[in-house]
Amino acid sequence: MRPTVRFLLAHPAHFVALGFGSGLAPKGPGTAGTLAAWLLYPLLRAPLGDAVFLMFLLTAFVFGIIAAERTGRALGVPDHGAIVWDEMVPFWLVLFFTPPTLAWQLAAFALFRVFDILKPPPIAWADRRVKGGFGVMLDDVIAAGYTLLVLAVAARWLET
Numbered sequence: 480m481r482p483t484v485r486f487l488l489a490h491p492a493h494f495v496a497l498g499f500g501s502g503l504a505p506k507g508p509g510t511a512g513t514l515a516a517w518l519l520y521p522l523l524r525a526p527l528g529d530a531v532f533l534m535f536l537l538t539a540f541v542f543g544i545i546a547a548e549r550t551g552r553a554l555g556v557p558d559h560g561a562i563v564w565d566e567m568v569p570f571w572l573v574l575f576f577t578p579p580t581l582a583w584q585l586a587a588f589a590l591f592r593v594f595d596i597l598k599p600p601p602i603a604w605a606d607r608r609v610k611g612g613f614g615v616m617l618d619d620v621i622a623a624g625y626t627l628l629v630l631a632v633a634a635r636w637l638e639t
Contacts, residue, residue, distance in 0.1 A: 512563025548612030567625035
């Protein structure tokens with residue numbers, strides 16, 4: 480089933496899981512969701528201190544488990560491509576630790592998408608083995624970890 484605007488608006492969990500509509504993109508919904516997260520980040524981040532923002536991310540992760548589970552069940556596909564909240568929350572975490580320049584954020588965007596698409600171990604393992612809403616969210620958190628690791632190595636290498 481391909482979700483529609485009607486489906487998106489049928490339940491708050493669908494609205495969130497489908498990334499406020501970005502998951503309805505006909506091509507590359509994961510990339511569209513990540514781009515939406517990037518565009519929303521300054522609005523979410525600006526009014527919040529570090530600790531409050533990290534608590535927001537934790538809350539968004541937990542709500543994402545519930546929203547992805549409910550939406551996946553309604554769509555008949557547990558990790559439907561239109562569910563993009565799992566891209567958004569981990570990418571907000573990546574942006575939190577990424578220098579606020581276009582070059583670094585563009586690198587973060589590209590790396591995150593590459594890791595999410597290619598799914599090197601243990602991302603592929605988590606994607607296959609961990610089920611339900613938690614599994615939907617987990618593989619992208621691991622992709623965020625890979626992204627942050629590569630960015631940290633690059634930052635260290637560039638400073639020498």
